[in-house]
Amino acid sequence: MFKRTKLSGAVVAAIASMTCAPHLLAQENTTLEEVTVTGIRASMDRAMDIKRDSTGVVDAISAEDMGKFPDTNLAESLQRITGVSINRVNGEGAEVTVRGFGPDNNMVTLNGRTMPTGTTYGGGSGADGTTRAAASRAFNFANLASENVSGVEVYKTSKANVATGGIGATININTMRPLDNPGLTANVGVKAVADTTNRYNDDITPEFSGIVSFANEEETWGAALALSHQQRDSGYSGVTVNNWNIGVWGEDDLYNQGGVPDADKAEIVNAPQDGQLYARPNDFRYAFSDTQRERLNGQLTLQFKPTEKITATVDYLYADNDIEEHRGEVANWIQNGSNVARVVFDDSEIATPLSITEAYGGTVDVGYEQQYRSQSNTLDSLGLNVEFEVNDSLTLAFDVHDSSMESLPTGPDRAGEVAIGLGSPTVTGKTLDFTGTTPQYGYSTSVPGNALTAEHVGSSILRVRGAGSVNDITQAKFDGSFEFDNGRFDFGVETRQMEMSAYQTSGVNQALGNWGIANPGEFPADMLDVINVASQFEDFNTGSSPVTGFRGDAVELTRYANTLYPGTCLCVSDTNSFNDTLEEDTAAAYFQVGLNSELADMPVNFLAGVRYETTDVDSQSLVNPIPYLVWENNNDFSPGAAGDQQTWADKASYDNLLPSLDFDIQFTEDLVGRFSYSKSIARAGYSDLKVAPGNFALDGSTRNGAIPTATSANPGLLPLESNNLDLSVEWYYGDSSYVSLGFFEKRVDNFIGTGQEDETHFGILDQTSGPRAQAAAAELDALGLATDDTNLYAMVVLMEHPEAITDNPDVFPNGVFEGTNEQLLLLGETDGWDVIPESGDPEMVFRTSKPINNREAKIHGAELAAQHFFGETGFGVQANYTIVRGDVGFDNLGLPTENQFALTGLSDTANVVLVYENFGLQARLAYNWRDKFLTATNQGSSRNPRYVDTFSQIDLSVGYDLTDQIALSFEGINITGEDITEYNRNERMVRYMDDLGARYQLGASYKF
Secondary structure, eight states: OOOOOHHHHHHHHHHTOSSSOGGGSOOOOOOOOOOOOOSHHHHHHHHHHHHHHSSSSEEEEEOSBTTBOSSSSHHHHHTTSTTEEEEEETTEEEEEEETTBOGGGSEEEETTEEOOOOOOBGGGOOSSTTOBOSOOSOOOGGGSOGGGEEEEEEEOSOOTTSOSOOSSOEEEEEEOOGGGSOEEEEEEEEEEEEETTOOSSOSSEEEEEEEEEEEOTTOSEEEEEEEEEEEEEEEEEEEEOSOEEEEETTTOOTTOOTTSOGGGSOEEESOOOTTOEEEEESEEEEEEEEEEEEEEEEEEEEEEEEETTEEEEEEEEEEEEEEEEEEEEEEEEOOOGGGEEEEEEOSSSSBOEEEEEEEEEEEEEEEOOEEEEEEEEEEEEEEEEEEEEOSSSEEEEEEEEEEEEEEEEOSGGGOSEEEEEEEEEEEEEEEEEOSSSSOEEEEEESSGGGOOOGGGOEEEEEEEEOEEEEEEEEEEEEEEEEEETTEEEEEEEEEEEEEEEEEEEOOOOEESSTTTTOOTTOSOGGGSEEEEGGGGOSSOOOTTSOOEEEEOOHHHHHHHHHHHSTTOOSOOOSSEEEEEEEEEEEEEEEEEEEEEEEETTEEEEEEEEEEEEEEEEEEEEEEOOOSOEEEEETTEEEEOOOOSOEEEEEEEEEEEEEEEEEEEEESSSSEEEEEEEEEEEEOOOGGGGOOSOEEEEOSSOTTTTOOOEEEOOOTTOOOEEEEEEEEEEEEEEETTEEEEEEEEEEEEEEEEEEEEEEEOOTTOBOTTSSHHHHHHHHHHHHHTOOOSHHHHHHHHHHHHOTHHHHHOTTTSTTSSOOOOHHHHHHHHHSTTOOBOOOTTOOBOOEEEEEEEEEEEEEEEEEEEEEEEEOTTSSEEEEEEEEEEEESOOOOTTSOTTSOOOOOOSOOOEEEEEEEEEETTEEEEEEEEEEOOEEEEEEETTTTEEEEEOOEEEEEEEEEEESSSSEEEEEEEESTTOOOEEEESSSTTSEEEEEEOOOEEEEEEEEEO
C-alpha cells in the first residue's frame, strides 16, 4: 500500500513537471530512497498526486505495477478519465474524444514524441461503419498493448513546450525506463481470451506478455525489454441502411412516381403535407461478420549514464496488428417507380416510412454479398534522448526520433477487400418494415415455400479494392531549463517533418452474372453454407424476416467465378481513385517562465510562455481521371476505364503565435484553485488537404431527380485555432480522496465544416438526362408506360439496339417494348449494351462535398470528479461527470439542399468505478456512460447528419495474489453485452446497428 509523504510527493512532482515530456527536462541529481508502489489504490493515489502537483489541468492513469496497466486496452482506461470518451470498433476501444473534440483533434505522444497515425480498412469501400479510406490524424490505441505502458497523462491545458495539435488534449503515453527500476525485475503473464461474439473461429485464444528490466548496481547502464502477443477472435451482427434520401413533398419525387400512370401509382398511406420533408431509404441489409486479429508488440530500451551529469536513452518500439475479416450480407434494394405498391408514413416531423411494399412484374434478387477483408497496421519508432546537466542550474536535452505508421492491405494482389455480389433472382414482391427498433422485411419468391437453396443463388458483380496509408515523422527537439530562486526558465526549438501518403484503387465493377444474376446455381453447393440469419443476432429482433442466408469464403468464390467468367480476375485495378501525398514541415521555438511565490501567505505557482510555429504544406495528387460513369442498369453505375495519370499539386503555409498562462493557488494545505488560459491549434485532417476530386457516384437518372455526388478537398485549409479558458478547484481531504470541480470554455475559429457545391469534373458527361434519355421518356409516354429509371434505361438501350426486337421475337411477341421482366432482363444484362455518354449529352453536375473553414463556435462545459476510500476497509469509489455544450447544432429539419455546420462529438459522459483491495484481493467494477452525440454532418446527397445513440458499458476485473510472485486475474468487458446504434435525422432512420457482446479474460502472471 502506498502512503503519500513529502518524499513521494517530491518524486511525483518531478515526474509531472511542467511538460508532457517529463523525461526530457532536468531534475535535480539527488539520490532518493526507493518508493515501492503496487496495487490499485496505490496507482490511484499516484494518479491523484500527479493531478494535484501538476501545473495546469492534468489527469493521469498509472500502472499498478510493472506490466500491470489497469485495462488491457489503453482507450478503455482513458474513458475513465473525466471528460474523455472513446470510439469503439468491433466492441473494442480505439480512438478518444476529449471535451467534445474528436480523435483528429487530440495529440498523442509517446514519451513526449509526436506519434504517426492513420488507419485504413476494408479497401475504403464504405460497406459498413468500420471501413475507412485514406488516413486521419486519429491515433488508434487498439494497436498498442497496455502491458508495456507505465502510465498515461492527459494534459487538458496547453503549454508553450508542448507540440501543437491537440485542442481537446495532449495524451502522453509513458513507457518504462530501466534506470528507474534498479536491479533485475521481470514479469511474465498469460491470458485466455474468450469473446462471446465469436461464432466460427476459436472460442478461446491466447495472450502472452513478458517484461524484463535490469540496471547495474552503479546505475550507469540499464536495459529493458517488453514483449506481448495477443490473438482475438470476435464477430458482430448488424443492420445497415446505405442512405436515407430526404426530399420535400410536392417538390421532389423520391419514389419516382412522376412517370408512373395513375392506375399504377403506389398507394400512399398517411401522406406528408405539401412542403413537408419526407424520407426514402436506398435499401437495408443484415450483416454478419467474423474477425481474427493478431497483435504483436515489442519495446527495447537501453540507457547509459557515464557520469552523474549525462544520461542517454535509446528506445525502439514495434507494434503490428494484423486483421482478417469474413463478412456476409442479406440485402434488399428499393426498386422505386412502378415497382412501389404501397408506402405507409409515420407522423414524424420528417415523414419516415413505416413500411414500403413493392410488387414486380417479374422477379428481382435478394442479395447475399460475401466480403473478405485483410489489413496490417505496423507502427515502429526509433528514438535517442540525451540529457546533460551542465550545472546545478542549467540542464539541456536533445531528443530525436524517426517513426512510421503503415496501414496496408494484405489480401490477394494487395486487396483490402474482396466483395463478390451474390443473389437469388426469385423475389416477386417484398415489404420493408421500419415500425420496430430493428428493421425487418418479408418477401414472396417464385420458389415454393420460399425455400431458397444454393441452386437458387448466382453471382452478380465482383469488386476488388485496395487502400493504404504510410505516415512518416522525423522530429528533433532541443530543450533547456534554467532554474533560479523560486522559479525556472524553459526554452527550446523543434523541427518536425511529416509525410502522409494514402491511396485507394479504382472501384471497378467486374461483371460476373451481372446485376440480373444470369446463372443461378453456378456454384457447388458445398461453397455456400445455409445459415439461420435470425440466430446471428443476440439482441436484435428480426421478427418475421426470412431466416435463410448464405455464408461463403469470398476469395474461394471469386477464384471459382473467375473460371466461369474468363474476363474477370482476383486483382485490384491498375489505377487509383486517389493517390495523395501530403508533406508538412513545421519549425517551432518557445520559452516559458515558471515562478513559485506566495499571495496573502498562500503558495502560488505561475507558468507563462509563448510558442511560435510555422508550417509549410505541400499537397500532391496523382489522378487517373475517369472519362464517364457507365450506366449499367436502372440505378447501377460504375466508373469508366481511367485515363492517363495526371499530377495535381498545391502549396500553402501558415504560422501561429500561441501564448499560455497557468496559475494555481493553495488556499489551504488541501484546497487548490487553478486558472489557465492558452491558445492552441489542431490541423485539418489529411484527407481534407488533398488536391483532386474523386468518389464520383450516382444512384439513378438525373432526369428523374437523382443527384450525382463527388468529394473534393482543400489544401489551403487553416488549422482550427482555439482560445481556451479553464477554472477549477480541487479539495484533497484524505490520503486517497479528493473532489474537484472545473469549468472550461473553448472559442474556436476556422472550424472545418463540409460545404457542398454543384460542380462539373473532368468533362464527365451525363447520359441520363441527355437527348437519348429525353427521347426514351417520350417514347415511354407514348406507350403509356412508366418513365421510372428501370423503364428509362431499358428504352435507351432498345433505341440504340433495335435488333433486340428482331433477334428475340419470343421476348417481344408484339414487336414493341412492354416492360416485361424478360424484356428488362435482356436489355439490362446483355454484354456491351451498357449506356455511356456521347457527344450532345450535357456535362454531369456533381454535388461536390468539400471541407471549408466556415464557422466560429464555442464549446463550454463542466467537469466534476471525486475519489474516496473508506478508511482501511479496502472499499473505494471513483466517479466523474462531464457536461459539454456547444452553440452550433444540426437542424434536422434543414433542407437537404442546404449546407450545415455543426459541432460533432459533443456529449455528456459519466463514469463510476467501485474498487475493493484487501487481503491480496483486488476488484474493480466500472460503469461508463456516454450520451447521444453527432458524429458526422452533410452525409450523402441529402446532407444528412449521423448520430450515435446513448451507450453505456459495464466492465469487471478481479485479481488475487496467490503469493508475492504469482497473481491470478479475471476481466470482463461489456459484461451486459450493450450494443451500438447510429441513425440519421430521426431514430427511425437507422444507419448502423451493431449487435455486440461480452469479452472475458482469465490470466496468471509471475513476478521475478
